[in-house]
Amino acid sequence: MTGSRSSVPAMRTPAIETTDLTKTFTRGKSTVVAVDRLTLAVEPGELVAFLGPNGAGKSTTLRMLTTLVAPTSGTMRLLGRDVVADPAGARRCFGFVGQGNGAANIQYGRDEVIGQALAHGFGRREARVRADEIIEVLGLTEFARRPVQTLSGGQRRRFDIAIGLVNRPEVMFLDEPSTGLDPANRAHLQTLITDLHARTGSTIVLTTHYLEEADALSRRILVIDHGRLIADDTADNLKAALGDLVVLHFADPASAQTAAPVLQRRHDRVEMLENRVHVRTGRGPFVALDLVEAVRAEGYEVGGLEVSRPSLDDVFLDLTGRSLRESAPNADPTLDPTVEPGTTMSEEAVA
Numbered sequence: 001m002t003g004s005r006s007s008v009p010a011m012r013t014p015a016i017e018t019t020d021l022t023k024t025f026t027r028g029k030s031t032v033v034a035v036d037r038l039t040l041a042v043e044p045g046e047l048v049a050f051l052g053p054n055g056a057g058k059s060t061t062l063r064m065l066t067t068l069v070a071p072t073s074g075t076m077r078l079l080g081r082d083v084v085a086d087p088a089g090a091r092r093c094f095g096f097v098g099q100g101n102g103a104a105n106i107q108y109g110r111d112e113v114i115g116q117a118l119a120h121g122f123g124r125r126e127a128r129v130r131a132d133e134i135i136e137v138l139g140l141t142e143f144a145r146r147p148v149q150t151l152s153g154g155q156r157r158r159f160d161i162a163i164g165l166v167n168r169p170e171v172m173f174l175d176e177p178s179t180g181l182d183p184a185n186r187a188h189l190q191t192l193i194t195d196l197h198a199r200t201g202s203t204i205v206l207t208t209h210y211l212e213e214a215d216a217l218s219r220r221i222l223v224i225d226h227g228r229l230i231a232d233d234t235a236d237n238l239k240a241a242l243g244d245l246v247v248l249h250f251a252d253p254a255s256a257q258t259a260a261p262v263l264q265r266r267h268d269r270v271e272m273l274e275n276r277v278h279v280r281t282g283r284g285p286f287v288a289l290d291l292v293e294a295v296r297a298e299g300y301e302v303g304g305l306e307v308s309r310p311s312l313d314d315v316f317l318d319l320t321g322r323s324l325r326e327s328a329p330n331a332d333p334t335l336d337p338t339v340e341p342g343t344t345m346s347e348e349a350v351a
């Protein structure tokens with residue numbers, strides 16, 4: 001045999017890599033663990049969503065990755081650069097669109113975007129080219145010569161994104177890009193983000209607590225709760241792992257109770273609720289018919305049958321015991337009435 005090609009595949013440097021990344025905020029004697037030993041890798045070109053309720057630690061993770069907050073412990077790398085040891089190098093790799101509204105004043109939208117490009121160090125001509133390009137990608141050309149304060153919330157949010165991404169970063173961080181938008185604007189923004197990803201091939205990480213958004217946008221979802229990564233997969237795989245829900249209705253709870261063992265002999269995940277028996281299983285629509293036949297063969301009458309595919313909320317409920325929809329408003333420990341208002345917690349950016 002000739003040639004010197006190695007059979008070992010070339011290793012790609014991940015776009016984002018964290019190991020045991022942790023952030024705690026302290027206030028007097030109390031401590032909030034905002035991010036808890038987060039270990040993850042995002043490959044170049046991936047579009048990933050961090051999904052979790054309010055206070056889960058999504059923004060803090062992004063703020064560490066973008067050098068705004070120093071980690072308490074753990075390591076993180078952007079395109080191979082150590083974010084703590086080389087923050088200036090890391091900053092050259094990414095664009096960040098935070099939750100706050102950057103574009104909100106009397107300047108024209110285009111001028112704001114050009115101003116940001118100049119701040120990145122590009123010359124005037126290059127700044128204008130880049131500004132016009134991202135303005136076009138985000139469907140803002142017709143609004144570019146209007147004062148930002150005269151634009152709608154959705155248009156302003158798109159200008160925020162243009163400002164954050166005018167440096168054509170390899171890695172884009174979007175912190176809750178569609179929060180505060182109405183459903184139509186949210187859907188529009190999702191389409192624009194998908195287009196942006198297809199056109200640039202950049203790595204995009206966004207945070208959201210909208211289940212539908214995570215489902216629609218990302219190939220991969222990292223579910224975060226209480227600062228911890230509790231699941232990491234595609235939406236389809238997360239749902240498939242949970243399985244469909246088959247519900248058999250019986251005349252009364254006693255009938256359900258006596259029929260349940262027939263189902264338990266066939267499936268592990270069987271639960272009784274009043275006059276219904278719930279079965280979690282793959283291939284729900286097919287299995288449902290077998291289950292009805294099996295129950296009938298043993299002399300029980302089935303009064304009704306429902307089959308539903310799992311949602312991401314069902315996945316979250318299964319993982320945490322709470323619904324993401326219901327847990328969102330109360331999940332933030334700083335909303336705890338025992339925490340005094342106006343108390344500052346320690347926070348320190350990377351130098």
Ligand SMILES: Nc1ncnc2c1ncn2[C@@H]1O[C@H](COP(=O)(O)OP(=O)(O)OP(=O)(O)O)[C@@H](O)[C@H]1O
Nearest residue numbers: 025034053054055056057058059060333334345347
């Ligand atoms: N500067 C800070 N000082 C003290 N506590 C903080 C600070 N920033 C975040 N926290 C706390 O850390 C936890 C995680 O907050 P974080 O903002 O990262 O959550 P999140 O998942 O982004 O929530 P949301 O969806 O509401 O933005 C929360 O309990 C929050 O109150």
